[in-house]
Each structure stands twice: as structure tokens, then as C-alpha cells.
Amino acid sequence: MSFFAERDNELNVEDVPLSRIAEQFGTPCFVYSRAALTSTYRAYEEQFGAHPHLICYAAKANSNLAILDILARLGSGFDIVSGGELRRVLAAGGNPRKVVFSGVGKSEAELREAVAADILCFNVESESEMQRLARIAHDAGRVAPVSVRVNPDVDARTHPYISTGLRRNKFGVGVEDALRLYQYAQATPSLRVTGIDCHIGSQLTDLAPMEDAAGKVVALVDQLADTGIDIEHIDFGGGLGIRYTDETPPPQTELVKMLLDCVGPRQLAIMIEPGRSLIGNAGVLLTRVEYLKHGQEKNFAVIDAAMNDLMRPALYDAHHDIRPVRNTDKPGSIYDVVGPVCETGDFLGKDRTLAIDEGDLLAVMSAGAYAMSMSSNYNTRPRAAEIMVDGSSVHLVGERERVEDLYARESRLP
Numbered sequence: 001m002s003f004f005a006e007r008d009n010e011l012n013v014e015d016v017p018l019s020r021i022a023e024q025f026g027t028p029c030f031v032y033s034r035a036a037l038t039s040t041y042r043a044y045e046e047q048f049g050a051h052p053h054l055i056c057y058a059a060k061a062n063s064n065l066a067i068l069d070i071l072a073r074l075g076s077g078f079d080i081v082s083g084g085e086l087r088r089v090l091a092a093g094g095n096p097r098k099v100v101f102s103g104v105g106k107s108e109a110e111l112r113e114a115v116a117a118d119i120l121c122f123n124v125e126s127e128s129e130m131q132r133l134a135r136i137a138h139d140a141g142r143v144a145p146v147s148v149r150v151n152p153d154v155d156a157r158t159h160p161y162i163s164t165g166l167r168r169n170k171f172g173v174g175v176e177d178a179l180r181l182y183q184y185a186q187a188t189p190s191l192r193v194t195g196i197d198c199h200i201g202s203q204l205t206d207l208a209p210m211e212d213a214a215g216k217v218v219a220l221v222d223q224l225a226d227t228g229i230d231i232e233h234i235d236f237g238g239g240l241g242i243r244y245t246d247e248t249p250p251p252q253t254e255l256v257k258m259l260l261d262c263v264g265p266r267q268l269a270i271m272i273e274p275g276r277s278l279i280g281n282a283g284v285l286l287t288r289v290e291y292l293k294h295g296q297e298k299n300f301a302v303i304d305a306a307m308n309d310l311m312r313p314a315l316y317d318a319h320h321d322i323r324p325v326r327n328t329d330k331p332g333s334i335y336d337v338v339g340p341v342c343e344t345g346d347f348l349g350k351d352r353t354l355a356i357d358e359g360d361l362l363a364v365m366s367a368g369a370y371a372m373s374m375s376s377n378y379n380t381r382p383r384a385a386e387i388m389v390d391g392s393s394v395h396l397v398g399e400r401e402r403v404e405d406l407y408a409r410e411s412r413l414p
């Protein structure tokens, strides 16, 4: 079922025409579908059935409070990678007892805050972090629950910038080092071993590397059990890809089935940390064509959104489908779709056939994940507004920044 479908020649989000949103809130803006988000969450949830599990949404994919709130109400947990994300999750009504904290560089202050918040688990990524956490928990008179993030050394076969499970990547510890970290945790009164975790990369379109990693982690759990270290949960991380254009990632249900098979009869809760696969196709970036520019070699559609709003094309050479909001039968021309930012890398699409005029609206599809959360103010561009559609209701869930906001914390010399 698509929550982004055409009706009367116009692209709608659920029951709302995108032109109405542009009129009311201006462009550029991100438009999310509550039903789309709910449906991807439920697809995971239902496949787990009675097996003990927790879905921990990776907040970094899109940390708008409304999105965190919708997921929290559905019972979701959260995977955070900073103290800032912890505050967002708490501000959105998320339950700290369903929060796991990942990341290679957790600071003293971040660990202290998370210990005080009594989160579900620290996904520890190094020996030094384990020692730091032990001291902080001890000083706070607490016992911190820990999981060791293991780097299973598998090639996720995705873009190198979003591949995280190879030995040469900075994430986690090697399988050979994990035992030592667990022994340290087991022997430290301010730490309690609860889990094990891995996360091998993002936008994975093939189950095989995930299955490979899952097998290695489960084997390690068995090995740990033999040495008297009991693991209560396995967190297999996130990473499932979505369809941006012609990719064919495995369905969410296949991923969950594979994990259930891997765990088999073991008494282990399963956790996953999906980000992109929950929110990626639940949002679009709505933008307007400012100018059409016909050059000698290329035609350009200059739009009012730019790389600061959606940096994936510039950063990963990522492809996002771009659709006119209003469909016409006119023949199209081939355009590079570019923003106003002064960088040649500022494009949202290349060589796209579009039948458009100046002033028309375009929808940059699949812009729910790693779009707003990676946005910047480059060129002193205020960040876009964010709109949540829920059936026929429209909610402004992120106000457009004002230019004054952008330099409000700065000052001139005395």
C-alpha cells in the first residue's frame, strides 16, 4: 500500500494533496506520513510474534519529536548515539528503560546522563569505554547494563561510508577481543552483562551479510555461555535497505524470520535497531522550481531545496526519485535538479526527465531518513519546516528556522 499516491493528477500524502501543504507552510519542507511509519513499525512487530523482542528505532535516521512520539506510543524502544538524542527521546515521551546507547565516542557527560536516566543497555565499543563506564556507574552508585558491540568482519556490500562491520572500520571490537571485555564486565561490580550487539552497515539490500554476521554473533554467545557468561539479549543492529529507485531489499518479514531462525531455541530476547527501513519511505522533501536554465550542454532545474536540506546525493552519490507534484501529459526535458548552494556538489538529481515549468512543485521521494537529521545551515539557509500528515489532518511538527535564529548565538566583538 502506498501512502504517497496520485489522485486527480496530483501527488497526495495519505489524504492530503501536496500543493495544499506547500500553500499552507511554504517550501522547502519535509512531509511525513504517520500511516507509513506505523505500517513499517507493525511489519517488524508482527513478524516477531511471541518471541521476546524489542525494536529500538535508530533515532539518528530522523529524530523529530513527533516521529519519536509516534514510535514511543507504538511501544518502540530507541537506539541513541549521543546525549542529545537521549534528551530528544525523553522529551518525546520515550521510555528510558527501552533505550540502548551505541557509538564509539561516548563522552563522560553523556555516560553520566545515561546512567542517571537508567537506560536499558550500553552498547560498549571499546575496552577504554568499558572502564570509563565502570567508573562512572560506580561513582553514581549504580550498576550499568552492558552489551559488547562485536565487529563480525563481514562485508555488508553497501556504500563504503555506511559500511561498519569490517575489521578496518572503527566500530565495535573484534570477536577475539570480546571475551576479554566480557570477563572484565563480569568481574566488575558496577557493570552487569546483559547483551551482545552488532551493526554491520546501512542500506543493505541483501540478507546474506546480515545472516553471516548473525551466525557469528550467535556462535559467540554459545562460546560465552561455555565460559559461564550468560547473555540475555542479542541486538542485531539495523541496516535493512529501502527501495529508492530499483533496489530490491528483502522484505522486513524475511529479515525477522532469518533472525528468529538464527537464534533458534535459545532463551534470548532479540533486539533490532532499524532506522532507514522504518522512516525512509515515510517522508518526502517538497520543493518548488525557482528557475529553469537551458545551457549548451545541460538543462538545470534550480529548486528551492539544496544539499543543506538533503545531503545524501552530495555525500553518497545517492539516488532519490524526483516527481512533479502535478502530472501533465506534456513531453519532458532532461534536467539536472540543483539547489541554490554555491557548490557543484549541490544537486538532488542528475539527468532526470521532467515535464515542468518554473513555479511547479516537485517531491523528492524517500526523504524520511538521513535527510532532515543530516541537514545543515550552510549558506545561512534556515532549515526546512516539517509536516506530519495523519489521514486528512496536517500537523506542523517542525517550524521552519528563521534567519535570525541562525546567528542568535553569535556576537560581534565588544
Ligand SMILES: *Cc1c(COP(=O)(O)O)cnc(C)c1O
Pocket: 058, 060, 061, 079, 081, 102, 103, 199, 201, 202, 203, 237, 238, 239, 240, 273, 274, 275, 276, 277
Ligand atoms: C545508524 C545505526 C543504525 C540504523 O541503521 P539503519 O541503516 O538506518 O537501519 C542502527 N544501529 C547503529 C549502531 C547505528 O549506528
